[in-house]
Each structure stands twice: as C-alpha cells, then as structure tokens.
Amino acid sequence: MINRVSRYCKFFFLILFVFTSSNLESQRLPDLKKIFGGGKGRNEMVEFTSKGLFTLGTESDPFGVSDAPEKQVSIKKFYIDKTEVSNKEYRRFVNYVRDSIIREKLARLALDLGLSEEDEGTIGMYAFKNPEPDPESVYEKYVYENYTLFEDDYYESRELNWDIELKWDPREYVDQYYFEIMDSMYIDRWDKEWTGVRMIDSRELKYRYKWYDAYAASKNPDKDRSEFVIEEVVPVYPDTLVWLKDFKYSFNNHMFSNYFWHSDYSDHPVVGVTWEQAKAYCNFKTYAYNQDFEKEGTPVFPAFRLPTEAEWEFAARGGDSENVYPWEGTELLDKNENFLANFKSEDGYGADTDVYTSEVAPKKRYHAQNNLFHMAGNVAEWTNSTYNPDSYEFISPLNPNYFDRENPKRVIRGGSWKDIAYFLRANVRDFELKDSARSYIGFRTVIDLLPN
Numbered sequence: 001m002i003n004r005v006s007r008y009c010k011f012f013f014l015i016l017f018v019f020t021s022s023n024l025e026s027q028r029l030p031d032l033k034k035i036f037g038g039g040k041g042r043n044e045m046v047e048f049t050s051k052g053l054f055t056l057g058t059e060s061d062p063f064g065v066s067d068a069p070e071k072q073v074s075i076k077k078f079y080i081d082k083t084e085v086s087n088k089e090y091r092r093f094v095n096y097v098r099d100s101i102i103r104e105k106l107a108r109l110a111l112d113l114g115l116s117e118e119d120e121g122t123i124g125m126y127a128f129k130n131p132e133p134d135p136e137s138v139y140e141k142y143v144y145e146n147y148t149l150f151e152d153d154y155y156e157s158r159e160l161n162w163d164i165e166l167k168w169d170p171r172e173y174v175d176q177y178y179f180e181i182m183d184s185m186y187i188d189r190w191d192k193e194w195t196g197v198r199m200i201d202s203r204e205l206k207y208r209y210k211w212y213d214a215y216a217a218s219k220n221p222d223k224d225r226s227e228f229v230i231e232e233v234v235p236v237y238p239d240t241l242v243w244l245k246d247f248k249y250s251f252n253n254h255m256f257s258n259y260f261w262h263s264d265y266s267d268h269p270v271v272g273v274t275w276e277q278a279k280a281y282c283n284f285k286t287y288a289y290n291q292d293f294e295k296e297g298t299p300v301f302p303a304f305r306l307p308t309e310a311e312w313e314f315a316a317r318g319g320d321s322e323n324v325y326p327w328e329g330t331e332l333l334d335k336n337e338n339f340l341a342n343f344k345s346e347d348g349y350g351a352d353t354d355v356y357t358s359e360v361a362p363k364k365r366y367h368a369q370n371n372l373f374h375m376a377g378n379v380a381e382w383t384n385s386t387y388n389p390d391s392y393e394f395i396s397p398l399n400p401n402y403f404d405r406e407n408p409k410r411v412i413r414g415g416s417w418k419d420i421a422y423f424l425r426a427n428v429r430d431f432e433l434k435d436s437a438r439s440y441i442g443f444r445t446v447i448d449l450l451p452n
Helices: 002-009 089-114 137-146 176-184 190-197 214-219 252-256 275-296 310-314
Strands: 046-047 055-056 071-073 078-081 206-212 229-235 380-386 409-412 428-435
Touching: 046 310, 055 310, 078 310, 089 176, 089 275, 206 275, 229 275, 310 380, 310 409, 310 428
Parallel strands: none
Antiparallel strands: 046 078, 055 071, 206 229, 380 409, 409 428
16 A cells, blocks of 8 residues: 555655744635735735836946936836735745645545545545535536546546644544655655754645736737646745855854744745745735635635836835935935844944844834835845846836746845845846845735725
8 A cells, every 4th residue: 555655645746845844833725814914014015006207217326337227117006015025924835835735645545545524534534525526516517527527637626625634743643544645745754863853845845836928828819828828836945045055154054944934033034935936926825815705705816926127116216216215315324323224234234233134024123115114125026027137228118027938037126134235226126047046035026906
C-alpha cells in the first residue's frame, strides 16, 4: 500500500522551506475576508481619483537619470492598499496552499479507496464533497457526464471538504493513510537533527491558477479563446535565504530564522517574494474574497492586481504632480526632527530607529501620507509594469502601462529600508528581474472597483 500512496503523493508539485505547523497556524477557507479586511488603519483600501491631467516623472533628476521625463497622463479611479502586504497576510496564503494540498491528497486517495464521509475514523472524512452527481439534479448530471468524465484531471472539478479540521499531532492521525500522506509533506527525518523540529517541505507548496491573456487575444481574433488561457504554477513560500544572499559580509542569520514566521514580525512587510509570487497572491486574494461574497449573495469582486507604475506614482504623490515625496516639501524630517520614512540616511541604517523593516502601519512614526503608509521607504514595491528606460516616450497618455511578457524586468518603486534618500522620490524608477526575490522588496495590491 505504501507504493500506492507514494504514487498519489508524487502527483503534487511542491517548493522552498516551511516551518512546522505549530508555527504556521492552519487556516480554513471560509471567512477569509477577515484576513484582508477591517482593522483600524490596517488592511484597508484607499480611493484615488484623477481630477485632471497628472504629470509623471520629473523635469530634472538630481542624479541626471533620464528614464522618467515629464509626461502628462490621465488615470482612472482605482483603490490601493493602505499598507504593504504583511507577513501575517501572506502566511494565510501559504497556509491555504499547504492545507488545500493536504486535503486534496486525502480526498483523492479516499475516492480511490471507495471511502466516504460516512467512514468515520478514516481519511474518508476528508473525501470530496461531490464524488457523484445528485441524481435529482439535471444540471449536476449533465455537467458530470459531458465535462467531468472527459477532463484531463478527473479530480480537478471536485469540491474539497473544508468542514473537517486537519490533524497536526501524529498521535491524532485518523489512520495509516493519513499518516503516510502527512509524512510525504515533511522533509526527511534527519533534518530534525539540526532544526530541533521536523519541518514541512516548502517545495511541496505550489499554487496553480489560470488567467486569460486578453491583450494577446485581441491581436488574434480568429484563434480559439482557449489558446490564450495561461496556467501558472507558482511556488509560494518566500525565499528566507535572501537575508543571507543580499548581504554577503553581514550577519543576518536571525532575520533568516525568524522574519517570516515569528509573531514579532507578523505586522512587518513580507519580503523574499518574486513578482510571480506577488501576482499569485493577488489571484488568491480575489478567490478568497469571492468565496465569501458568493455565499452571501453579494456582488462578485473584480480581480485584485499589482498597480501599474503610473497608478503607484499617482498614489504616492497624492495626485499632486508637484510633490517630490509622499509628503509636501523636500525635507526628510518632520518639525520634531523625526524621520518621515524608513531608509538608510547619512547616519546609517538605524538613524530612523529601524535597522531593518518597520511595521506596515507603525503606531508612533512614519505616519500615513495621503492615507497610505510607506509609499517611500520600508520596502520597495513590485508594480505590474515592465521596465524600459524609454517607455515614457511611447506609453499612452490614457491609463499608461507598458507590459512585455518577454522582458523579465519589472518596475519597483518607493525605495526601501536599505536605500538612500534618492530612491524615496516618487518619480524615481528602478527595476528587478521578475523571478528575483530580495530582502527589501514587497508589494501592495490594487482593485478597479470596490463593491459596497
């Protein structure tokens, strides 16, 4: 039976380096709105509406960089996160991927063994919710006979059972099959010798989703729509090794060991995520909201996404083309001589009281500017846009955005805790390769419409 179970376990792709489930709390799918919404000054979205022309870029860059000349544009209304995505929020994504993989493994094996929810004390408790169509439902019967039976993956359209909690204590595993599937999720037992605890193998944690490339379809109207459906399979666990790789001659082991999972850093911005991981999170956030809203019969949310660099700059400047920073004036200190952003000043990393990142919504310093926290400093932020030094010369003046799937460079904005003041300027453009992860790059999301 072990060989049979292993065959089903190998079906799943998986990545990186997750700590034990005692550190990453289990999260059910229902009520995921609570993960993202609510909380005074936190996890809210701020509306930005253009009331005329807005000028991107600058007439004179202090370092003579010429990739952001002035360009007048019009930008439609959008909503942007008040804060950067935190470790706590992103952990929910990781946990959902982890839990859904385990539940699907259990459900697939239960179906193959002929077990159902009625088989208490077995993995049948985790069986798919709809193993067979309702014989009284014409709709379910038709879909099953004409679609489900002919799918490449026979299990794909079946609904996971989220009503039964997963067991994390080996002493509570329901049967031998549960034990074997859970065992397949963890790294080899010998690794416990140097960590003190056996950890989930984060190579197991990949998120699969599909999106429609409408732009490509618009240029090829004679082709079938299915040719433009893109499937992405993205490893979701942050690269915690960035704290070591980004600083070769620096001791940052404590950040590698603690930053993503420890509760003291829960409200700090997630880092070590690639552009692809940020995009995957946006897809998950859309899915999570809509699961709840569909149950309540309320309007479906449109897709969350990364901001274009034009939207990001508009929000950072508060819609005022004259602003150099997210605040008025050109000073980096307030009237009480406190730093207005978390960055590397001439006096070093800790001059602003934060050697590394700050909380995404700090209570006593770095107050929100234009109702947004950390549009300058803390972590640089991924945008949707592709970097081209000449793109301001040819982008449209209407909702401008340059995107090239073949070009791996993605625009990052805002500067970070390790950057000098120049990168805090709202007009300054920078880039990173989309498959790169850094200890100083995070992100926030936007949405085009915000249903009541």
